[in-house]
Amino acid sequence: MLLIPCPHCGPRSELEFHCGGEAHIARPTNPAATGDQRWAEYLFYRSNTKGVHAERWLHVHGCGRWFNVRRDTISDRFVTADQIRSAEEGS
Amino acid sequence: MRHFSLMSLLSEAVNAHRGWDRQWRSPEPKPSYDAVIIGAGGHGLATAYYMAKQHGMRNIAVLEKGWLGGGNTGRNTTIIRSNYLYDESAALYGHAMKLWQDLSQELNYNVMYSRRGVLILAHNTHDVQSARRHVYANRLNGIDNEWLTPEQTKAFCPPLNISRDARYPVLGAALQRCGGVARHDAVAWGYARGADAMGVDIIQNCEVLGIQRGPDGAVAAVDTSRGRIATRRIGVSAAGSTSVVMALAGLRMPLESFPLQALVSEPVKPVFPCVLMSNAVHAYISQSDKGELVIGAGTDQYVSYSQQGGLQVTAHTLDAICELFPQFSRMRMMRNWAGIVDVTPDRSPIIGTTPVSGLFVNCGWGTGGFKATPGAGHLFAWTVAKGEPHPINAPFTLDRFRTGRLIDEAAAAAVAH
Numbered sequence: 001m002l003l004i005p006c007p008h009c010g011p012r013s014e015l016e017f018h019c020g021g022e023a024h025i026a027r028p029t030n031p032a033a034t035g036d037q038r039w040a041e042y043l044f045y046r047s048n049t050k051g052v053h054a055e056r057w058l059h060v061h062g063c064g065r066w067f068n069v070r071r072d073t074i075s076d077r078f079v080t081a082d083q084i085r086s087a088e089e090g091s
Numbered sequence: 092m093r094h095f096s097l098m099s100l101l102s103e104a105v106n107a108h109r110g111w112d113r114q115w116r117s118p119e120p121k122p123s124y125d126a127v128i129i130g131a132g133g134h135g136l137a138t139a140y141y142m143a144k145q146h147g148m149r150n151i152a153v154l155e156k157g158w159l160g161g162g163n164t165g166r167n168t169t170i171i172r173s174n175y176l177y178d179e180s181a182a183l184y185g186h187a188m189k190l191w192q193d194l195s196q197e198l199n200y201n202v203m204y205s206r207r208g209v210l211i212l213a214h215n216t217h218d219v220q221s222a223r224r225h226v227y228a229n230r231l232n233g234i235d236n237e238w239l240t241p242e243q244t245k246a247f248c249p250p251l252n253i254s255r256d257a258r259y260p261v262l263g264a265a266l267q268r269c270g271g272v273a274r275h276d277a278v279a280w281g282y283a284r285g286a287d288a289m290g291v292d293i294i295q296n297c298e299v300l301g302i303q304r305g306p307d308g309a310v311a312a313v314d315t316s317r318g319r320i321a322t323r324r325i326g327v328s329a330a331g332s333t334s335v336v337m338a339l340a341g342l343r344m345p346l347e348s349f350p351l352q353a354l355v356s357e358p359v360k361p362v363f364p365c366v367l368m369s370n371a372v373h374a375y376i377s378q379s380d381k382g383e384l385v386i387g388a389g390t391d392q393y394v395s396y397s398q399q400g401g402l403q404v405t406a407h408t409l410d411a412i413c414e415l416f417p418q419f420s421r422m423r424m425m426r427n428w429a430g431i432v433d434v435t436p437d438r439s440p441i442i443g444t445t446p447v448s449g450l451f452v453n454c455g456w457g458t459g460g461f462k463a464t465p466g467a468g469h470l471f472a473w474t475v476a477k478g479e480p481h482p483i484n485a486p487f488t489l490d491r492f493r494t495g496r497l498i499d500e501a502a503a504a505a506v507a508h
Binding site for chain 2: 001045071073
């Protein structure tokens with residue numbers, strides 16, 4: 001079980017968290033003008049990194065806030081955990 | 092290759108078994124091949140076998156970073172069934188089910204396929220309705236599946252508690268009688284032996300480090316830890332590592348890789364006659380011929396290549412097993428492990444061409460690839476050999492995520508994703 005460093009609450013057990021998947025996948029700003037392939041890439045395509053992976057977590061049974069982490073998917077160690085302070089950081 | 096028969100066994104028995112050959116060679120890679128398969132798991136080896144057997148392609152190699160059958164082929168819970176909901180899936184898994192029936196004879200290698208039946212329990216009204224819908228959909232597609240009452244379920248699986256005051260009452264079950272288990276290692280070894288005998292080079296401890304493309308954009312060679320190998324056709328069959336391999340050709344994939352865990356108990360005398368699974372409480376159990384209870388757990392919630400996974404995931408499954416079968420609550424679990432499964436957004440596989448000419452992919456089997464091994468290999472061999480998909484795997488394109496023609500088996504698979 002992961003020990004997850006919530007940037008608001010400190011290290012807590014994985015049981016308190018929900019993983020929100022890869023971070024920084026921005027929704028196309030004009031969906032009507034977005035082609036099918038680009039839309040498919042937004043919805044479905046993921047980098048699935050072997051190594052340091054940027055992802056979002058929700059401290060659902062804690063502070064209730066989303067935050068960004070970078071985690072090594074080979075060792076499962078967290079490299080960084082950051083608060084989301086702006087819409088760009090949260091995209 | 093020495094043929095296995097009663098005569099060969101008897102003659103070796105009186106010869107103290109000194110005459111057996113190695114089951115496959117360990118060749119040095121040649122400078123070029125007509126086709127290269129990346130990944131020597133069950134799927135990759137089956138692909139090479141059928142390419143050689145049915146499409147006459149003998150100058151091919153299977154490259155494997157580790158040892159053959161050491162990934163998900165050797166880590167799954169060996170369950171075979173084909174009761175998927177949609178027409179496309181019924182055709183795909185049904186094709187594999189047909190090939191399982193005489194696979195041991197085909198390979199002259201005992202894969203220990205055991206048609207002991209797969210039960211999927213229903214614990215509430217919703218389960219009953221969805222299971223019966225599956226049964227009817229399967230029967231319309233010619234796939235074996237039937238509905239059992241609680242009493243019939245108990246008769247088929249005597250260890251099961253069907254009392255009405257159980258924590259998870261059993262309201263019935265869907266039974267696929269032709270479902271069962273097979274020896275997973277033997278499947279890999281049988282295909283490896285058969286492919287090797289037809290001239291396929293199986294090259295272990297050979298990691299693919301790069302995919303070279305020619306001026307026309309088509310694949311030209313693979314760079315490996317044992318040198319460059321020229322080839323015009325590459326079939327990627329790398330399961331959890333598919334995204335990593337495809338990135339070498341500059342492609343992103345609609346895949347995420349998660350650890351999927353399984354565990355076995357200490358071996359005991361035969362106590363469990365069938366395969367039993369329950370979607371609602373997430374239990375998943377059978378007994379191996381060695382006597383171990385084989386238990387499948389769920390996936391972790393995050394992308395990982397660690398082949399471990401959290402203990403709370405296995406504990407959750409054991410909670411459910413102990414509720415359904417209190418008699419197993421004192422058993423000791425001997426080993427647990429994880430395999431890295433590549434999951435697509437619609438939980439159906441991708442078998443077909445890619446935007447790169449000469450590059451083909453068989454991936455996205457998620458938590459259920461073992462059961463499809465012969466069918467996936469057979470269809471992927473056709474796809475790589477002919478450069479276009481077989482009609483059965485034609486719907487399972489990479490392009491379906493652009494067109495929106497998804498094959499959404501997320502609710503039909505038996506484990507929570």
